[in-house]
Amino acid sequence: MLRALEIRDMLIIDRLELAFQPGLNVLTGETGAGKSILLDSLGFVLGWRGRAELVRAGADQGEVTAVFDLGQDHAARQVLQEAGLPSGSELILRRVNGSDGRKTAWVNDRRCSGEVLRALSETLVELHGQHDDRGLLNPRGHRLLLDSYGALEPRLEAVRTAWARRAKSQKALDAAEAALDAVRAEEDFLRHAVAELESLDPQPGEEAALDAQRRSMQGAERIREDITRARAALANGAEQAMGDALRWLEGVADWAEGALEAPLAALERAMVELGEATVGVETCLEGLNFDPHALEASEERLFAIRALARKHQVAPDDLSAFATGLQAKLSALDAGAADLAGLGADLRAAETEYDVAADTLSRARRAAATRLDAAVSGELAPLRMERAVFETAISDGPAGPEGRDAVAFTVATNPGAPAGPLGKIASGGELSRFLLALKVCLSKERNRGVTMIFDEIDRGVGGATADAVGRRLSALADGGQVLVVTHSPQVAALGAHHWRVEKRVDGDVTTSTVVPLDAHQREGEIARMLAGDTVTAEARAAARALLVG
DSSP states (O other), rough: EEEEEEEEEEEEEEEEEEEEOSSSEEEETTTSHHHHHHHHHHHHHHTOOOOOBBOOOTSEEEEEEEEEETTTTTTTTHHHHTTOOOSEEEEEEEEETTTTTOOOOOOOOOOOOOHHHHHHHHHHHHETTTTTTTTTGGGHHHHHHHHHHTTOOOHHHHHHHHHHHHHHHHHHHHHHHHHHHHHTTHHHHHHEEEEEEEEOOOOHHHHHHHHHHHHHHHHHHHHHHHHHHHHIIIIIIHHHHHHHHHHHHHHGGGGGTTTTTTHHHHHHHHHHHHHHHHHHHHHHHHHHHHOOHHHHHHHHHHHHHHHHHHHTSOOGGGGHHHHHHHHHHHHHHHHHHHHHHHHHHHEEEEEEEOHHHHHHHHHHHHHHHHHHHHHHHHTTTTTTOTTTEEEEEEEEEHHHHEEEEEEEEESSTTTTTTTEEHHHHHOOOHHHHHHHHHHHHTTTTTTTTTEEEOOOOOOOOHHHHHHHHHHHHHHHHHEEEEEEEEEOOOHHHHHSSSEEEEEETTTTTEEEEEEEEEEHHHHHHHHHHHHOOOHHHHHHHHHHHHHHH
């Protein structure tokens, strides 16, 4: 609820403080007194786009402050939370317009953007008038209004869920098809490479082992000849010579009286060492024995592994893992058709689920539209439009998360006349009454907490029709808050609170102010609205009759 509005140096307003109340608040005054300036100022602090020049002549800046009361579950709290702004039971909006055109805004004493103000305004205020394209005249919001009227949120949520699943299934299928197409493009390469790698079957560490084996075989060829000569020398020369020497010395040792014991012992040790050396040399020769074809085979495999590594630009030890990766791609290709079939089945199931949910929502919308049309027709009769026809037109629209229905409120002002959009078919007075009847019906189903403003919505009507307009505005204000700018005495008489907008001229300075009216002043203002500049006794009596109701 809008509790207070303070305006400083805006257009022809010097300083103005208003304290609004719950219920029906009416603002009256002569044409040109400044009633529209109040709405311009309120729109300014709410971030609406309006007049470019708002600062009062001679002032450095203009400023508007609006104070709202917020209930615990008010939708504005969510906007404040998302914007990182403090929230409480009171919401204070302040916006300054400098003489240079720069605009600065605060929400609860925190700087904010005009976009945040506009988001808040959607939850705080509804403006309705003959040229209001932000409210009921905007067909883009008609579907939302119908869903709210019919309490269709559960069905709408089912459609959103089915649409999300459908979109997810479609995305998965598209990704699988793209991946499969990419693999198919390299199918020939994959099959050849996998066959080549599987045939060679390289193992981690094999390249280093083959290289060491190859170097060993190549070295054996170079040293084998010398080791063979050494073995021959040991077997045929050194061993025989030492044996002969040992026999000769043993034959004369008894006569040498111990002088040969040491040489004989040395020779015996040498013979043992010689035997060990011979065995070691023979063992080494045996180890150097290899098949020349083995060297060739080892070299061929080593070179094949290195060639594959260069071909695929990986390390030799990584060939095995690389082969596993290629095989996985090939397996995915082979299993791709089955995977696509499964994903296609999922998508068809999601589409069926969406179709069922969307059809259910469409039927519910048509049923709600029938109820809304009947409710609006019931409201049009007291507004002297019993021959007019209101119809909620539902047509096929593009599928989406909100269903596949296009919704538009249409009217036909005379029987047999073609129906068309609200803003194009109805005249000014008719449009006002259509909007009011529609608003009365829709507000029965919507949450309270939004201040509704009607800008001369009673224009072009009078008498009993104006009285019916006022009574419906009063019903809308029951339990909420309605502000109405009106020239109709019948509407003004039904207000719970009454303000008069006045224009004052002091020398060359023109200012506009707003005066709260007591019971006696209300009588005089309504009499003025009835009679004009000259208020007669009859006009006052008529005013009293209207106020009594």
